[in-house]
Amino acid sequence: MDGTAEQPTQAEPPQITRRWDGDALFRTLVVLTGISVLIVLGAIITVMVTGGWKAFSTFGPGFFVTAIWNPVTQHFGAVAPVFGTLASSFLGLVIAVPLAFGTAFWLTALAPPAISSVIGMAVQLLAAVPSIIFGMWGFFVLVPVMAHYVQPTARHMFGHVPVLSALVSGAPFGTGLLTAGLVLAVMVVPSITAVMRDVFVSMPTVLRESAYGLGATRWEVMRQVVLPWSRQGVVGGIVLGMGRAMGETMAVTFVIGDSNHIGWSLFAPANTIASLIALEFPESPAGSLKLSSLMALGAILMAISFVTLWVSRILLARGEARAGKRS
Amino acid sequence: MTRPVFSQAAERPQRSSVLALRRKMIDKLATGMSWLAMLIVVFVLGSILWTLLKNGLPGLTLSLFTRSMGAPGTGGGLANAIVGSLLQTGLSILLGAPAGLLTGIFLAEYGADSKLARTVRFVSDMLLSAPSILIGLFIYMVLVEPFGHFSGFSGAAALSLMAMPIIVRTTEDMLRLVPVSMREAGIALGAAKWRVILFICVRAARGGIMTGVLLAIARVAGETAPLLFTSLGNSEWSLDMRRPMASLPVAIYQYAGSAYQDWMQQAWTGALLVTVGVLIINIVVRVGIRGGRT
Numbered sequence: 001m002d003g004t005a006e007q008p009t010q011a012e013p014p015q016i017t018r019r020w021d022g023d024a025l026f027r028t029l030v031v032l033t034g035i036s037v038l039i040v041l042g043a044i045i046t047v048m049v050t051g052g053w054k055a056f057s058t059f060g061p062g063f064f065v066t067a068i069w070n071p072v073t074q075h076f077g078a079v080a081p082v083f084g085t086l087a088s089s090f091l092g093l094v095i096a097v098p099l100a101f102g103t104a105f106w107l108t109a110l111a112p113p114a115i116s117s118v119i120g121m122a123v124q125l126l127a128a129v130p131s132i133i134f135g136m137w138g139f140f141v142l143v144p145v146m147a148h149y150v151q152p153t154a155r156h157m158f159g160h161v162p163v164l165s166a167l168v169s170g171a172p173f174g175t176g177l178l179t180a181g182l183v184l185a186v187m188v189v190p191s192i193t194a195v196m197r198d199v200f201v202s203m204p205t206v207l208r209e210s211a212y213g214l215g216a217t218r219w220e221v222m223r224q225v226v227l228p229w230s231r232q233g234v235v236g237g238i239v240l241g242m243g244r245a246m247g248e249t250m251a252v253t254f255v256i257g258d259s260n261h262i263g264w265s266l267f268a269p270a271n272t273i274a275s276l277i278a279l280e281f282p283e284s285p286a287g288s289l290k291l292s293s294l295m296a297l298g299a300i301l302m303a304i305s306f307v308t309l310w311v312s313r314i315l316l317a318r319g320e321a322r323a324g325k326r327s
Numbered sequence: 328m329t330r331p332v333f334s335q336a337a338e339r340p341q342r343s344s345v346l347a348l349r350r351k352m353i354d355k356l357a358t359g360m361s362w363l364a365m366l367i368v369v370f371v372l373g374s375i376l377w378t379l380l381k382n383g384l385p386g387l388t389l390s391l392f393t394r395s396m397g398a399p400g401t402g403g404g405l406a407n408a409i410v411g412s413l414l415q416t417g418l419s420i421l422l423g424a425p426a427g428l429l430t431g432i433f434l435a436e437y438g439a440d441s442k443l444a445r446t447v448r449f450v451s452d453m454l455l456s457a458p459s460i461l462i463g464l465f466i467y468m469v470l471v472e473p474f475g476h477f478s479g480f481s482g483a484a485a486l487s488l489m490a491m492p493i494i495v496r497t498t499e500d501m502l503r504l505v506p507v508s509m510r511e512a513g514i515a516l517g518a519a520k521w522r523v524i525l526f527i528c529v530r531a532a533r534g535g536i537m538t539g540v541l542l543a544i545a546r547v548a549g550e551t552a553p554l555l556f557t558s559l560g561n562s563e564w565s566l567d568m569r570r571p572m573a574s575l576p577v578a579i580y581q582y583a584g585s586a587y588q589d590w591m592q593q594a595w596t597g598a599l600l601v602t603v604g605v606l607i608i609n610i611v612v613r614v615g616i617r618g619g620r621t
Contacts, residue, residue, distance in 0.1 A: 026521035127356020130549025247458025
């Protein structure tokens with residue numbers, strides 16, 4: 001591409017050298033900036049791993065399988081916060097996916113266009129609200145509701161049922177895994193809805209119309225035409241939401257309850273990797289084993305979130321390739 | 328799962344068979360659930376905004392903007408946190424926007440589909456969705472620990488790492504929308520490639536690129552996690568970026584967890600300010616995009 005612009009004017013050497021210099025300089029500049037992005041990510045990974053090295057070498061592989069987090073005895077393990085991260089994100093997704101799917105279905109199939117764009121925008125605005133606001137809302141609005149209504153009711157109803165009683169045991173503090181899951185659900189619903197709406201809309205209209213032409217109801221079109229067609233994109237959007245939920249710090253820190261404990265109870269306080277880092281970091285002096293353990297947890301969180309992003313990209317790219325082929 | 332036979336119902340619309348009735352009921356049910364889901368989402372959004380307005384508005388006084396943070400009961404404000412947020416967000420955009428712009432140019436104009444460009448694009452997306460607390464931890468290790476103290480600069484650096492990937496993404500997308508004929512016209516006039524890119528393509532795409540910058544501002548202005556370990560927060564008036572610096576989100580975090588009535592009030596008012604600011608930027612951007620397209 002460069003050559004075609006430069007070659008015809010090679011008869012005038014002085015001007016050309018200067019012009020070519022400008023191009024080479026600019027090219028080098030943008031390539032270097034691009035490479036610097038790679039260096040930043042490389043540096044983040046290096047810093048996390050070397051920072052956590054002390055913990056990895058002190059506890060060995062045991063770091064990954066120990067559920068103890070005890071600053072007094074200087075014994076740290078990753079299992080409790082990893083469990084909290086996965087459990088709260090899983091709960092969040094279980095709540096968020098039906099809501100997002102229902103909203104996306106409503107936006108694409110049921111709503112009048114004018115209202116659809118307004119509600120669609122409102123949902124997108126929800127995605128822009130800073131995460132600390134969700135944390136405050138969760139702590140001051142959701143936690144009292146959980147403590148006064150949801151938890152006592154749940155214990156009253158399921159407290160004596162053999163298996164379910166384990167899920168609802170514990171004091172009704174209002175904070176805990178389920179509350180964190182609810183706040184995370186509210187946070188990831190907008191992004192999952194947006195992805196779902198986009199993949200639903202990207203389906204060729206003729207497919208949708210032929211199904212309607214055969215007399216299918218709106219739900220049948222969604223269930224048997226749109227959903228099978230856009231499955232990969234939908235899953236990609238869900239995985240993307242999961243990545244966001246697992247890395248979320250502020251919203252979770254307010255409502256998770258801060259306890260390094262693993263249990264079946266939905267109402268038990270817990271910790272995620274991100275909330276543990278936010279809460280314990282101020283009490284971790286530089287160079288301490290605790291700080292190193294937090295960095296090691298950071299490395300684990302980074303690995304988890306990169307894997308989920310990678311998976312979601314593959315799924316979304318496949319969905320897009322399919323959209324390109326069919327349309 | 329039985330697959331409904333569409334033709335049967337269509338042929339006999341008069342005699343609504345059991346199957347047709349069932350299909351209609353299922354459709355009604357799905358429609359109802361969908362309405363319910365939408366209403367829940369809208370209700371939650373309304374609840375968040377209502378809570379913010381109800382708790383935040385009473386604290387919206389002049390002294391909030393004129394006085395610095397103070398001990399409970401002394402009538403402090405949030406002036407230093409507001410200014411700190413503006414300074415750190417501003418500096419982070421000054422650092423992140425040129426880097427993001429150049430990387431976006433690289434991806435759209437030079438890299439195209441090369442292996443390096445695909446890697447950069449993927450890594451930039453990774454940074455975009457990297458947990459923000461890890462960015463804070465990273466900057467702490469590189470910019471805070473070696474220098475021995477927290478600083479506004481390191482806070483801005485952490486925020487710039489969050490702003491950059493957004494600008495990369497929008498710059499690339501917007502440059503790809505610039506018609507090839509404009510580039511060809513520039514090259515035909517004898518302009519060098521870098522001039523064509525900077526003075527034709529970027530200028531043509533400047534509206535979209537500005538959108539990306541605004542969205543980046545909106546995103547980093549509300550971030551708390553990356554600032555906790557970098558600029559730390561500061562209850563005194565300070566414009567020195569080399570020292571710990573207050574910011575609205577961190578001040579909200581400190582105050583919301585306290586037991587003092589006036590601190591709680593300021594936390595809510597601060598939260599209202601941040602949210603309103605972020606939402607206004609988003610609304611302007613979205614309405615602007617729609618206005619520009621049609």
